[in-house]
Amino acid sequence: MSPIETDRIQSLLPHWVETSRQRSSQGKVAAYIPELSKSPIDALGVYILGADGTSASAGDYNLSFTMQSISKVFTLILALMDNGEEGVFSKVGMEPTGDNFNSMLKLELVQPGIPFNPLINAGAIVISSLISGHSNDEKSSRILNFFRELSGNDTLTYNFDVYRSESATAHLNRSMAYFLLDNGVLQGEVEDVLDVYFRHCAINVTCADLARMALVLAHDGTDPLTGAALIPRRYVQIAKTFMITCGMYNASGEFAIQVGLPAKSGVSGGILTMVPGRYGIGVVGPALNRKGNSIAGVHLLETLSREFDWSLF
């Protein structure tokens, strides 16, 4: 992004954020993880980072929030780096479900009983079990260190209140994990695997952290700000494809039509997206629509994509 482009985006962004923010009153913050119900319902922030380090930002872009499902993109990548494609795709599929992210419907309905993809909860729990490490502590610290490297932020850490809140109430994820254990898909102790999963979902970030992580994906695995090659290009390609087909849950088709960029959302209201070859983008807006995506965040990205002709299609 040349400074001229940054200036242009920056001059328009605050107005668009305020327009999109009004959508928040039509959404709801996630409450099934009790701690998330404390999130500010009308917050909306965005941070757009270019390959030359220039940025544009507006609204509540300094708000910190937990990654939730956005983390699944990067645990998938780490699992691919640890196990290779065959190792991962013998345990988890490549297809969208059309069901809710926490549904276990198809696990029993469709054989073999492996999760349809790594971005639904069942798939991400299997991915957590595939992270290398002798203990859940070692696996979790490998994940946290990887996220710190990708975000260029050494201070990234967990929100323990959200972690404890999810761990205490995750009956559905627990039942799913036991089902996967019975199917022979999950290795190891269920509680250990879930602990790794709850911890990476509870990593605290800001929009700027998400934008930097997205910038690495936008540049095929190399951080353009340091020149460091962090992810093999093939694994970035796989991750971006899943983001297009499954990244916005069962609203991924609509998002592909209205925005046309690889993206991943989380129930805390975060969205990570990118304009490949150009920008990394982090958005947060805790009020969610009926499909579980940030209602104001999606509206803002629709506006940006239309105004700047960002759709890949």
Ligand SMILES: NC(=O)CC[C@H](N)C(=O)O
């Ligand atoms: N969609 C999400 O962000 C879900 C992640 C959340 N930790 C869960 O397992 O329910």
